[in-house]
Amino acid sequence: MEYENGVRELEAESFKDQVKEFLKASAEMGVELVKGCRDIVKQSLGNENSYVVRKFGGHWNRLSRRLSFLNEFLPEDRDPTHAWSVVLFVSVLAFTALNNTEYATPTPLLKEVYIHPPNASRILLPDGRYLAYQEQGVLAERARYSMMAPHSFLSSRLSGIPGVKASLLEEFGIRLVTYDLPGFGESDPHPNRNLESSALDMLYLANALGVNGKFWVVGHSGGSMHAWAALRYIPDRLAGAAMFAPVVNPYDPSMTKQERYGMWEKWTFRRKLMYFLARRFPRFLSYLYRKSFLSGKHGQIDKWLSLSLGKRDKALIAEPIFVEFWQRDVEESIRQGDAKPFVEEAVMQVSDWGFSLGELKMQKKHRGSGILHWLKSKYSQEEEELMGFLGPIHIWQGMDDRVVPPSMTDFVHRILPGATIHKLPYEGHFTYFYFCDKCHRQIFNTLFETPQGPLVSIEEVDQTPIEGGVEDAEEVTLGDSATKSDLTFIV
Numbered sequence: 001m002e003y004e005n006g007v008r009e010l011e012a013e014s015f016k017d018q019v020k021e022f023l024k025a026s027a028e029m030g031v032e033l034v035k036g037c038r039d040i041v042k043q044s045l046g047n048e049n050s051y052v053v054r055k056f057g058g059h060w061n062r063l064s065r066r067l068s069f070l071n072e073f074l075p076e077d078r079d080p081t082h083a084w085s086v087v088l089f090v091s092v093l094a095f096t097a098l099n100n101t102e103y104a105t106p107t108p109l110l111k112e113v114y115i116h117p118p119n120a121s122r123i124l125l126p127d128g129r130y131l132a133y134q135e136q137g138v139l140a141e142r143a144r145y146s147m148m149a150p151h152s153f154l155s156s157r158l159s160g161i162p163g164v165k166a167s168l169l170e171e172f173g174i175r176l177v178t179y180d181l182p183g184f185g186e187s188d189p190h191p192n193r194n195l196e197s198s199a200l201d202m203l204y205l206a207n208a209l210g211v212n213g214k215f216w217v218v219g220h221s222g223g224s225m226h227a228w229a230a231l232r233y234i235p236d237r238l239a240g241a242a243m244f245a246p247v248v249n250p251y252d253p254s255m256t257k258q259e260r261y262g263m264w265e266k267w268t269f270r271r272k273l274m275y276f277l278a279r280r281f282p283r284f285l286s287y288l289y290r291k292s293f294l295s296g297k298h299g300q301i302d303k304w305l306s307l308s309l310g311k312r313d314k315a316l317i318a319e320p321i322f323v324e325f326w327q328r329d330v331e332e333s334i335r336q337g338d339a340k341p342f343v344e345e346a347v348m349q350v351s352d353w354g355f356s357l358g359e360l361k362m363q364k365k366h367r368g369s370g371i372l373h374w375l376k377s378k379y380s381q382e383e384e385e386l387m388g389f390l391g392p393i394h395i396w397q398g399m400d401d402r403v404v405p406p407s408m409t410d411f412v413h414r415i416l417p418g419a420t421i422h423k424l425p426y427e428g429h430f431t432y433f434y435f436c437d438k439c440h441r442q443i444f445n446t447l448f449e450t451p452q453g454p455l456v457s458i459e460e461v462d463q464t465p466i467e468g469g470v471e472d473a474e475e476v477t478l479g480d481s482a483t484k485s486d487l488t489f490i491v
Contacts (some may be wrong), residue, residue: 110297113331120157120330123208131205132157132186133179137169142454144173145239146215148202148230151178152222153345154293154305156185156332161218161401162325164434172444173454176218176419179205181226183341185332191346195229195353197304202226202233214239214391216447220433221245221404225349231389232355232463240392244433245404248412251350254358256410262407270306278346285346286339294334294342298327310400313428357415360387393419394446398427422446 120132134157137143151159160178169176181188191199206215216239219227224246231241250263264272277284292304301317302309309317316322362470394415397409406423413421424432433440444451 022376034245057280062485110299111327113296113298113334115331115335118186118335120180122186123205125201125204127187129182130180130189131182133177133205133209134158134160135209136160136164136166136176136178137174137389138454140210142173142456143175144452144455146175146206146211146213147177147218148206148211148215149176149178149218149244150181150198150202150223150226151184151333152220152224154301154333155223155329156180156335158185158329158332159220162433163321163437163441164440165437167443168437168440169449171453172448172451174444174448175211177205177209177211180332181341181345183336183338183344189336189338189341193341194346195225195348195355196233198226199229199233202230203237206237217241219243219246221429222247222345222349225353228289228357228360229353229355231360231393235360235389235391238389238391240394240447242387242394242396242443244396245398245401245429246395246409246412247349247404248408249350249353251279252356252411254356254415259407259411259414263405266402266405266407268306268308271308274306274346275350278343279350282343282347285343289339289342293330294337294339298330301326307429308402310402310428312400312431313402314425316428316430316434319435322430323433336486357412360389360393361416362390362418394422395419396422396424396432396443398424398429398432400426401429403429456490467473 006290029322063341120134122130122132149160151157157178160176165174179201180187181198182193190201196260202217214237217227217230219225219241219242224243227243227246228248230238230301250260267275274285274288277288292482301307302314317326395409395412397404409421413419
């Protein structure tokens, strides 16, 4: 037994010796390799005929002569070349250590995304999908005005009009309905989603909830893309549109060079890149989304969406009330954990919408060409039929908005001169629409004039209080939000 133990100890020692010898040999080979590289460098740089010496030798000699006075600070027994190389090396290490200490400081832990238990009301669509929705304001039978609000990118049915008070909705008799777009929140995804199907989803939801008359559509930022679709595909069901910083296709061929430049110059490089990827390489978006808002951690809205914000927008998104709202809205938006609906949303904005904004302009319907059509129009007693959207379109645009620049709304106004533009000096992308009681009251006063409260009994109500079409509308400029309650809209 002792013999066997001794053999094992010898074998263990011999193995350790082999490892030590191997490491020593490797170290010696490494040293020789470094010496060889050093000799090669010396021969290459020390040779007067080398390219490096011929190219930079003269400059180096002149610089050395000018800095030679620094050698007086070195010990007499030290070679200046060797000493200054050591000083340079130590300096680099010191700066590296200082930089690393900045990153070594503890950073606040990111809050994890919490997926809440499902609690949305849902309707069954004709194609078998479920659509989740939320209602605010007065009951259906008491609603004087009904409003449908599709949400923007990375949002959900919980957004609606952020911070709007129930008492204000009651005062104007408003029923506000918000819903999750397909694949967002608790709504089922759509296999072939486009803007026409989006408008039809809105129509089916209105019918299912008993909105028998016309209703208003509300769109903020990316949500306005679906509001435009409703104006195009279901105009007969709409009483009007209220849009806030509405987006358009940044590649719209109807834009002039000046309009396109006015939009693109306001955006960050990353945002421009995201538009490019959505248009050319949409598959890359899925990877980027999973690294940001689908990572399971909360983050800042401007970082995730590559937004360039003004001072007032930055101040707003830092307020606790906004942070709490934003995080809860994001949690609901990404509930299903699938990047596909977000990619679809991004691709739809930069692709062919299936219609142009010019088609929404109120105009006489073309009866056809030829002598018969001319004679019929000349002697017929029938009134000329109009086409396009005949109701009012109100657009609120912050003049300090860097997400949807004012030039985008200028483009819309050129295409749709009948739309009423409300320009908001000093306002950004979020400041007028989010958590602003005075703003919300001003918006409803503009759309519905004097508040009349909810209906006492069921009756037919004309949801368009403004006489005439949108062709007589004028452009309106508003002052600062601090004086919003003292201003009067001109329609």
